[in-house]
Amino acid sequence: MNVKVNRRKFLKMLGWGGAGTALAGCDMPTTVTLEEGKEEVVSYLMPEEYVVPGIGVWYASTCTQCEAGCGLHGRVREGRVLKLEGNPDSPINHGKTCMMGQAGLQAHYNPDRITAPMMRKGGSLQAVSWDDAMAELAKRIGPSSGVDGKRVGMITGTISGHQSVLVNDFLGQLGSKNHYVHEVINSSVWRSVCRDMLGDETPKLNFDKARVVLSFGADFMGTWGSSPVHNMGEYAKFRKGDERGTLIQIEPKMTMTGANADLWMPVTPGTEGALALGVANFIIDRGWNLVDVPARVRATLKQYDLDTVQKVTGVNVEKIERIASLLSERSPSMILAGAPVEGQENGYDSVAAIMLLNLIMGNVGNTIDATAKFAEASMRPKQGGTKDLLLLAKALNNKKLDVLISYNTNPVFTAPDVLQLQAGLANVGFKVAFSMFPDETTLSADLVLPIRSNTEDWGTHVAAYQPDGAVMGFQQPLMEPLHKETRGFGDIMLSLLKLRSKDYAKFEDYYAFLQTSLLNMPSSIVASTGSKEETWNSILQTGLVKTKGITQALKPKLVDMRYKPSRANSEYPMQLIPSTSLGLWDGRHANLPWIQEAPDTISKVVWGSWAEIHPKKAAELGVKNGDYVQITSASGTIETQVYVYKGIHPDAIAVPVGQGHDEYGRYAKGRGVNSLKILNPLMEKRTGELATHATRVKVANAHRKEPLVKMGSSEVQVGRKFVRTISSSVLRRTEKEA
Amino acid sequence: MSLKNILENYSYYRRDAEMGGHHEYEHRFGMAIDLDICTGCNACSTACYAENNLAVVGKERFEAGQAMHWMRIERYWDEIEGDYPEQGAKLIPMLCQQCGAATCEPVCPVAATYHTPDGLNAQVYNRCIGSRYCSNNCPFRVRYFNFWSYYEDSWPEPLHMQLNPDLSVRDKGVMEKCTFCVQRIRNAKDDAAREERPLKDGDFTTACAQACPTDAIVFGDTMDPDSKVSKLWAKHQIHRGPVTAKKDKNDEEIRGYRVFDELNVDPSIMYLERVRDTEV
């Protein structure tokens, strides 16, 4: 079955009768037709040698469901791609996939894809031919258009590889600096702290070396950091090592990672930094620290004695001592910080305080280590954050842009209402959207260019996090385009570039561009294996471009601890947590039925939104599962059903991000609420990122009830022994005996 | 089973259950799921949807309890006094246990579900008449019935092009359940036969095991002593047959158990106890 072969041509799709396609299997006798001449069968015109109807062939490619850049194998039969699986050769996912990767097929086969270019005529979008579309494009931003390049902007998601190169060149031609890179789910605060304190934005995290992982809200199995699949693989090593690692999760709302922790602890939102400093202070007091700290830092730490910390964080003293002693007993450890910490106004300082622990416990260079960077800087990923969103909003409202091109991101959906993005877009003369789906941003554009799906197009992707050598993921079409009237993003960008410069004339399409540039990469980057032909074939076969990366050792450096706990607000007593999870991600997967039907790991709710609150709070409000509550912030109100459980801080209310689309196809439209909409325009003070977790809200019972649609009725296993547990202390003892 | 066959081998069939189904097995496919590293990420479940043409039923029908997830991740909370679940949640992937002495098999009026020589609970869709007795008699409740003609609205154009031709799409009135990805096994067997060699461990795996990011799911032939899964079974002292023999309690490293073993159904899936560090 696993025939791996290279090929350069697209695969012709067979007619339905091709080789027994799955139809309604066991129907009433009337509809199972065996009569002659009812089904059609079409042969290949000119098949490749290895293409045999009825036998699946696996092709290597790269996943683009998120930015992790996992390697894929796609099973192709009769010219249809049927199943996606991980590419075992990929150092990122080692042959594994997450649910989003699996559901990539449904993005490709999605019934709501845009199948033809659309142009706004008299207020409404109407289908036009590609020629008209490109003509319009040339008219608006071509050389003859006389557009002011500085007033042309482009907003994309995280972008890397050759796409990044093309975008750069394009904006370069125009002389525009306005490339906004927007991701709601980002660890940019963590990254900047790493940059300042370790000298590397994305250090390598060796879970397998760590004996303790202390994570402040870093949902590394879900949406934090590099790649969930990779992290989960590492987590398995961490658990199954010769000594089983211990995971401590400290966060206001239980994430999937928290659900798997040995010790899960809530902490008053926004005070994680204080806790970290308290632990650091305690450790240094006891002289357990392996690395010393300068006096002024020590002075700052002094303020955080256990009682103060207990008062601030609500974590009792014994717990803090226990954590401190664990860190010292079971060194080396690894201390991480995630969205709930980063998303505060004091995010940077909190993360810095947490990173301090890593430094003093000597984890740097041990569990946290240097990693290879992709040599060709122009192809490294431009990682997005929410900062650019704020910048864009400002630019729009100050009428700084005439043309805005959007690709692979949906700011209209993710921007809080207060940013007035929708209104701002009205100030833009000409909005172009490269998009597969009719999402909010796309539908507000003036020109919509339907692009090809991941499984129809060529591409290269460089992951931000390179666990094992700098590798470029290669993406190739697994089948011929479903919809003839779609074009690859690369192809369109090329034709745009061709408008202004002759250099690109020699590439007749993106494929040619990729091939030439990859094969002509300096051998300092790509070690050529034999002839160009062979190199190319091996790339196609493995779906990877193994390169020589650049690795510099980490340069740990202490920064001042300027941490101040954010103060509570009496009018808005509760903290809103726009929680993100594997699956819906930032909402981009809400149009995939499999994702919608997959129950959330914690609440098991499907097909909708919910708000997680603590039983205490629920009792105060007098609400039970399924009751509606009104969540009001200074900048808006949403109303959704509650799910009551103990895994959340009583002063916090968590509403998952991802639902509440106004557009975006039949599966997503008008389903649930979008908690990002009511965020206050608060900024993380040091980095200028949007403080997503800093919004405070008040919650009221809406006195409305509907059954909460979730999987599973009983919340506890009533004496049944489905999940049996064993204490690891026992395990450790036996190991010692052995 | 033909009438003649029954009459001739009556005693054979009578002893069937207590001997644990078939007597001459070619393979006995089994699984080992390590709950310590199962994160509950739903990758397996989604992979199952992709591989086995599972219908997406939508909100209303999901609410009515008519969802079709062959593999579901069950989440349980501890019954605790404290304010917070400090030990996290308890997650377990629940799928058809392919019992050796399956309770679903004897009750099917038309023998649409039966035990294959591979040790699987076969469900022959086109033989099923939908009496639903099998599901009633399944302690794990992992059999799913086509209460509606799901295929009519679950795969709108062109979503239906993703359907896997290696197994049929089930219509209303048919019982269905996890098959241990029999179509993959079948293909692996064909390949092995083509290369004129016996089926060996690693030739094939189920979609869920393939997808699992932590390799918590191990699938294989428990009759092949060299297979990963049978090694695990041996290590954790789980044996085939009605009720597992008593483990020797000295060694706590042994974490293996089978759900509802006390019901004597001889499940083919061994779970490994979830480990939690109680010292923190």
Added chain:
Amino acid sequence: MSQVIEDKVIDENLKWSRINADVIASMQSPRRAYWVTLAVCLLMVAVAMAAERYQYIYGMGSGGLNNPHMWDMYIATFVFWIGMSHAGTLLSAILHIIHAQWRKPIYRFAEAMTTFSLMTAGIFPMIHLGRVWNLYWVLPYVSDRGIWPNFRSPLVWDAFAISTYLSSSALFLFIGMIPDMAVLRDHTTGWRKKLYGMLCLGWRGDDRQWRNFRRTYMLLACILIPLAISVHSIVSSDFAMSIMPGWHITTFPPYFVAGALYSGCAAIMTLFVALRYFFRMEEYMTLNIMEKTTKLTFAIAMVWTYLNLVEFAATWYGHNMYDKELLIDKATGAYAPVFWTMIFCGMVVPFTLCFQKLRRHMPSMFVVSILLNLGMYVERWMIVAPTLSMSHQPHQWDVLFGTVIQWAIVFGSFGWFGMLFLIFVKLFPCVSMYEVKELCLHLKHEIHEEEQEKKHAAAKAKATAGGGASPVGKPGLEGA
């Protein structure tokens, strides 16, 4: 007055011509009440058929069934109707071979009830099948595919048992009617004459025919009794053969049979009162017969109650976690109201039958019988639903009270039964004429004998008195 006279079930001096006249009158000139009831029944059937059509087209989901609740009302109703059928056999067959004379005026409609409730019950497995168009796969027929049903499955046994029981009880009903057919043939005209002429199979009533008739009838009765018992045992094995808590119970076969007879007798009481009232059958369906029926019902009710308590006790002391939890949930959980209805109607209400005043008071008996039947219906429901809603797997627990579609079909079954019965009573005598005549003869005979005895006794007394009384205490002095 002597025993026989006091509770003789019928006035033995009824003229035979009068009996014929009365019974035939009951078959003619339906009154408005009849048409109204029939119309209502037909309406119910129509609604049910519409519902079933919907379900057939769109799938079982329309019944509200879901993963834990793979079975629900349909099966409960099925069991109920099967149970209903048993009392008919009890009266017509069992009491026949033990020569209980009082059954004679009422066994006919009881037997009809048996047949019709079986015809109703037989429909439900079909309604409940996911792919009913493949129903015939349950039957062991020779096909070129060389495949057979799974003979280990209780559902297959059901198929055999029910079809056998239905056919044989229908036959029994028909055979029993032959002499009456002949009477009707002679007393009617037009199409009825033709019909009965055909059905009476040329009955002339000579000795040979009577002799053969009796032999056949007795033979069938003997065949029918074990059949009836086994049928409901088999139905019970649908549940007892599973491993589900609340189903996997050893006492189920007798429990089901008792329940069956119980509900059957209750149904007979209902029909008894109805027919007695509407058809002015006071002389035939006398209070004495009612008394006997109610006493029988009471006895069976006690047996059922006992078995029920046994079941609870066994569960309670059995310390099977699953069974115990289920029992507690039944009594306290979502199904509690239904459960306690069952306890009340099934275990408490029957004690009203202890009071003769009530026993002889028809309206209250009507109410009581309805209550008993209600109790027996929810008992079936309490067997099927709670087990499914609270099985081994807590993740899949769910409570289900059915949907409109389901209820429509369930109610429709009552309409269907009513329809069949109403048509029957206008086509065939609901009181067996020839056996009532037998009964009169029999009574006359008994009374005659008794009078003879009295005479003898009196004579003796006189004789001894004539001999002069000897002083007590000193016997046989003369002899000395």
Added chain:
Amino acid sequence: MIKIVTLKQLVSMSLLALAVLLLPATSFAELPVPSHITPPVGEHDGEDVPQPIDFPHNRHVKDMKINCMYCHTYARRSKVAGIPPTSKCMGCHKMIATDKPRIQKLTEYWEKGESPRWKKVHDVPDYVHFTHEKHIRKFVFDADFPVEDVQQVCALCHGEVREMTVAEKEKPLNMGFCQRCHQANGGPGDCWACHK
């Protein structure tokens, strides 16, 4: 007066009759059944299916003696026997019989760059897992049956294709048909071997 038939006439007439009788016998000689196979019993009266091009099997098989698996090349490798790719047809018919209307039609397709949309004649339900490969292997390769006579094996399920122009369904191809053959020739009896 009576007309007398002469001996000459008699002989010639009887010869003629004999010829008439024997003619069909010679032309419709049954394909020999391979000795190692017990053929499945069962007949089916297939209706003629209008195809885009009435492909003359008889020309190719009977007259040209082309092996079935030369065109239906996937039979030995896959579940499906496969319809030959148009390129294969053109391989010969670039030269051969280019004047024939059918070939011209085919050439049109070829030049348009598409394949004819044939109508399926032999089909099994979608819930049946049938693979040609296994049957060919068992009955031809493993049995050392001469591959040039493979049509004798094919004919067991596909009928006398060599006598047809476009294919016709001559065998029922229902479960009984398969079942009988499996029992006679030791095929698997396990439901899941064929049902999916």
